Amino acid sequence: MDLSLYLPRLIDGLGVSLQLTVISVVLGYALGLLFALGVSSIHRGLRWPALVVVEIGRGIPALVVLYIVYYGLPAVGVLFSSFWAAAVGLTFTVAAYSSEMIRAGIQSVPRGQSEAAAALGLSRLPAFARVILPQGLRSAIPALMGLAIQSFQGTSLAYSISVNELMSQAYQVSSLTFAYLTVYVVTGLIYAVIAVPATWASVWVEHRLGRGHA
Amino acid sequence: MEAVVAVLLGLPMTLLVTAAAFAIGLVGGIPLLLGLRSRHRVVRLVVRFVVDLVRGIPPIVWLFVLFFGVSIGAFRFNALAAAIVGLGVISAAYLAEIYRGGFATLPAGQTEAARALGLGRRATFVRVLAPQAGRTALPSITTFLLALVKDSSIASTIGVTDMVFAANTFVRQNPMTAGLTPFFVAAAVYVAISIPLAIVARRLDSRLRRSA
Amino acid sequence: MPQLITEANELATAGVTISHLSKSFGTNLVLDDISMTVAPGSVTALIGPSGSGKSTLLRCVNLLEQPDRGSITVGSTSIEAGAKVTDRTLLALRRQVGMVFQSFNLFPHMTVLRNVAYPQERILGRSRAEAEERALTLLERVGLRDKAQQHPGRCSGGQQQRIAIVRALALNPRAMLFDEPTSALDPEVGVEVLAVMRELADSGMTMIVVTHEMQFARDVSDHLVVMADGHIIEEGDPRAIMAAPREERTRRFLSAVLER
Numbered sequence: 001m002d003l004s005l006y007l008p009r010l011i012d013g014l015g016v017s018l019q020l021t022v023i024s025v026v027l028g029y030a031l032g033l034l035f036a037l038g039v040s041s042i043h044r045g046l047r048w049p050a051l052v053v054v055e056i057g058r059g060i061p062a063l064v065v066l067y068i069v070y071y072g073l074p075a076v077g078v079l080f081s082s083f084w085a086a087a088v089g090l091t092f093t094v095a096a097y098s099s100e101m102i103r104a105g106i107q108s109v110p111r112g113q114s115e116a117a118a119a120l121g122l123s124r125l126p127a128f129a130r131v132i133l134p135q136g137l138r139s140a141i142p143a144l145m146g147l148a149i150q151s152f153q154g155t156s157l158a159y160s161i162s163v164n165e166l167m168s169q170a171y172q173v174s175s176l177t178f179a180y181l182t183v184y185v186v187t188g189l190i191y192a193v194i195a196v197p198a199t200w201a202s203v204w205v206e207h208r209l210g211r212g213h214a
Numbered sequence: 215m216e217a218v219v220a221v222l223l224g225l226p227m228t229l230l231v232t233a234a235a236f237a238i239g240l241v242g243g244i245p246l247l248l249g250l251r252s253r254h255r256v257v258r259l260v261v262r263f264v265v266d267l268v269r270g271i272p273p274i275v276w277l278f279v280l281f282f283g284v285s286i287g288a289f290r291f292n293a294l295a296a297a298i299v300g301l302g303v304i305s306a307a308y309l310a311e312i313y314r315g316g317f318a319t320l321p322a323g324q325t326e327a328a329r330a331l332g333l334g335r336r337a338t339f340v341r342v343l344a345p346q347a348g349r350t351a352l353p354s355i356t357t358f359l360l361a362l363v364k365d366s367s368i369a370s371t372i373g374v375t376d377m378v379f380a381a382n383t384f385v386r387q388n389p390m391t392a393g394l395t396p397f398f399v400a401a402a403v404y405v406a407i408s409i410p411l412a413i414v415a416r417r418l419d420s421r422l423r424r425s426a
Numbered sequence: 427m428p429q430l431i432t433e434a435n436e437l438a439t440a441g442v443t444i445s446h447l448s449k450s451f452g453t454n455l456v457l458d459d460i461s462m463t464v465a466p467g468s469v470t471a472l473i474g475p476s477g478s479g480k481s482t483l484l485r486c487v488n489l490l491e492q493p494d495r496g497s498i499t500v501g502s503t504s505i506e507a508g509a510k511v512t513d514r515t516l517l518a519l520r521r522q523v524g525m526v527f528q529s530f531n532l533f534p535h536m537t538v539l540r541n542v543a544y545p546q547e548r549i550l551g552r553s554r555a556e557a558e559e560r561a562l563t564l565l566e567r568v569g570l571r572d573k574a575q576q577h578p579g580r581c582s583g584g585q586q587q588r589i590a591i592v593r594a595l596a597l598n599p600r601a602m603l604f605d606e607p608t609s610a611l612d613p614e615v616g617v618e619v620l621a622v623m624r625e626l627a628d629s630g631m632t633m634i635v636v637t638h639e640m641q642f643a644r645d646v647s648d649h650l651v652v653m654a655d656g657h658i659i660e661e662g663d664p665r666a667i668m669a670a671p672r673e674e675r676t677r678r679f680l681s682a683v684l685e686r
Contacts, residue, residue: 059405059412061364063371064378068397071385075393116531116590119488120545120597121521123513130544134535156272160371167274174282181283188271188279195270 006173006183013169014190016083017155020165023087024155025148028094035099040106050099057096063157065089070161086158086165094151098144105140106132141209145202149195156191166190217384217395224380225403227294231366231374234298236359239305246310251317268307273368276300281372297369301362308358316351317343353422356415360408367404377403439632440501440522440600441466447486447496447507449479456482457493458656464601464649469633471643471664474653475679480636483653484603487634488523489516501600521549524594528606530586532578532593538565539574542593549597557596564592568622584615588622601632608639620646640683644668652676 038050057065070085080088109132117127159167166187174183249261268276281296291299320343328338370379381396442464449457456479464470472480485491487498493507503519505511532541542561546552552560565571568588570581578586587607594602604623608616620642627633627646637643643650643664650664652673660667660676668684671677 055409055412056401056405059364059408060401061367061378061404063367064381064397064401064404067378067382068394068401071382072394072397110529110531112527112529112531113533115490116525116527116533119490119520119523119525119527120594121517121549122545123517126548130548131533135533138535153270153272156274157368159274167272167278170275170278181279181285184275184279184283188275191272191275192267192270196266199266199270 006177007186009169009173010166010187010190013164013166016163017152017158017165017167020083020086020090020155020158020163021148021152024090024094024151027087028091028151029098029144031091031095032098033102035095036102036106039099039103054096054099057092058100060093062090062093062154063160065093066157066161082158082161082163085161086155086163090151090154090158093154094147097147101140101143101147102137104143105138106136108139109135138209142202142206145205146199149198149202152198153191153195217381217392218399220384221377221380221396221399221403224375224377224400227369227374227376227379228363228366231294231297231301231369231376232359232363235301235305235366236362238298238302239309239362242302242306243309243313246306247313247317250310250314265307265310268304269311273301273304273365274371276304277368277372293369293373296372297366297374301365301369304365305358305362309355312351312354312358313347315354316347316349319350320346350422353415353419356411356418360411360415363407363411364404438600439466439630441468441632442487442523442601442634443499444483444487445497445499447483447493447498449482449486449491449493449495456656457486460496460656460658462651462658462661464632464634466632467630468648469627469631469635469646470649470651471647472634472636472651472653473638473640473643473679473683474659477655478653479656480653481605484605484634484636487603488520488525490525521597522600523603524597524599524601525603526587526590526594526605526607528609530578530583530590530610532586532590534578537575537577538570538581538589541578541589542596545593546596560596561592564596565589568592582615583611584618587611587619591619591622591626595626601634602626604633604635604637606636606638608637638683640668640680652679654679 035050035054038046039054041047041050066086066089069080069089070082073080073085113131113135114127117131122131155165156167158165159171162168170183170187174180177183246261246265249257250265252258252261277296277300280291280300281293284291284296324342324346325338328342333342366376367378370376370382373379377400381400384396385392442462444460444462447457447460448455458479460479460483462470462483472484474480482491486493487500489498489505489511495507497504497506498519499505500519500522503515503522505515505519532538533544536544539558539561542564543554543557546557546560547554550557562571562574565574568591570585570588570592573581573585573589578589581589591602591607607623608619611619616639620639623633623635623642624646635642635647647664650661650667651658652660652667652671652675654675660671660673667676668680671680
């Protein structure tokens with residue numbers, strides 16, 4: 001049916017969705033690591049602000065964050081294009097969630113590891129950076145993989161601030177063709193075709209990580 | 215100030231959508247769980263696939279499918295029904311997975327002991343396994359509810375008059391004066407709702423960890 | 427007999443002196459005014475029932491536990507409880523004393539070779555080549571050179587513990603602390619580790635060993651310290667004490683332990 005004419009448009013939208021995903025995941029995890037270090041810090045001046053930012057980031061729906069960045073910030077003079085508003089908003093949300101996962105990973109490293117590092121005479125920075133952090137990040141990998149997949153799905157929210165990603169394209173195509181059910185189902189399947197195998201892959205990685213690692 | 219009132223008027227709808235979807239999910243997750251744990255490989259695989267598919271499609275797409283796509287004869291979902299059913303089905307899939315996790319961590323000895331005593335399959339499940347699995351899963355269920363409160367905001371995209379919808383409407387009606395306020399109000403209410411839930415979740419989690 | 431301490435150790439091994447050490451955990455007095463001297467090159471075995479404070483005492487020596495009162499001296503480095511310990515002094519102390527833990531605590535994300543080489547690079551400033559060569563030499567001496575490229579998770583408990591010993595030795599410590607090194611191991615496997623510890627003792631390393639291995643305590647240690655309830659209740663020649671303990675408490679403990 002004539003849907004095949006519109007499939008390329010949907011795929012274009014998918015491309016934008018994937019771009020948003022990559023940006024928000026890469027920048028979001030980096031920022032999340034900073035937040036996690038801040039939250040775990042002994043200095044109150046670092047810890048409290050970091051905690052507040054993380055809790056707000058996790059407490060506000062991603063949709064609201066997008067609206068704030070796109071509709072709200074112009075009121076104070078900060079103007080982003082749709083795409084970059086979405087990128088900024090999604091990065092912030094991903095950072096908040098990933099920081100909790102990274103923090104939990106760091107906390108789960110057995111005490112014996114920091115004791116061994118201390119007993120060897122490693123000072124705090126190398127002990128943390130070379131012994132604790134690598135293990136902590138490794139523990140967090142399954143959760144972080146799940147978050148990446150969810151943030152891919154989350155890019156669908158960018159529709160609401162006029163980004164031309166997959167969901168927007170679906171809306172436009174369905175308005176043109178009136179084949180609402182088909183278009184949206186196909187769109188859903190496009191998301192699923194990426195998200196579901198990715199989830200299976202991440203479960204497999206989780207199993208591999210669990211083995212051979214005393 | 216009017217921004218605050220306007221947004222708060224959407225709060226009941228936010229809570230309604232959340233509560234209704236959660237209820238559907240809690241109940242609907244059970245048959246899915248039974249399917250995931252079925253003795254028959256085919257059933258397990260089919261249910262697994264369905265659950266993964268439902269979880270693999272973004273909520274907004276589901277809502278659009280139900281709201282714009284479903285027209286059986288004269289029947290069409292109104293926005294609220296679409297939102298509740300859509301989020302309810304998604305919740306059922308996620309909760310089924312959470313329930314499954316609760317059962318997966320049960321020691322095998324529990325089933326063995328119950329059967330050795332002569333308890334039948336149903337009694338074993340209902341009286342021995344489920345209560346323990348439920349206790350283990352409770353923190354995750356609370357965390358999920360937290361997420362659901364936030365995801366309910368997606369209903370605003372199909373016209374459900376929740377807090378986000380109200381904030382958007384207010385901004386559209388007062389483009390000059392509204393500024394960031396309506397969204398901040400909505401954000402603040404979401405955070406306010408999530409704080410007690412988060413505390414409960416954390417407390418349940420540490421109690422669980424201690425008794426483990 | 428292969429020497430585990432080679433000519434590369436410039437400094438002689440150091441003695442350890444513990445003076446009037448006290449420590450409480452909350453209201454629980456775990457160490458009550460303990461004083462003990464470990465001569466350089468000697469092996470001291472610390473035995474006693476659980477809760478006697480022997481592990482805590484050991485962990486005070488390298489300040490993994492902070493004593494409330496008293497002082498600790500390793501070689502020429504002294505630390506007073508309560509006084510502010512600078513990071514420099516702390517690191518200086520820990521770099522002179524090696525520790526082997528009950529749960530090995532090897533770094534799982536590094537290969538065996540890196541486990542032994544990295545601390546040398548970081549702490550002694552050795553080059554990577556130097557550190558790895560030394561690591562391989564030491565691993566060879568305990569028969570585990572072929573495990574160098576593997577991760578600790580692939581090694582048995584006994585192997586991991588021997589690697590842990592080597593990791594600490596690679597830093598040329600002047601004394602070594604062992605916190606129940608074989609308690610997490612099956613007896614047959616524990617034998618390998620005890621053999622390595624024996625060699626180390628014969629090489630002249632100062633050792634303090636908290637252990638339940640009475641045979642090791644009797645045959646290898648020069649000095650036996652028996653603790654109970656936060657006190658040293660008896661100390662002296664291991665064979666003498668085990669044959670004829672002076673204290674009733676010691677007698678009860680030994681008979682319970684040796685019965686196994």
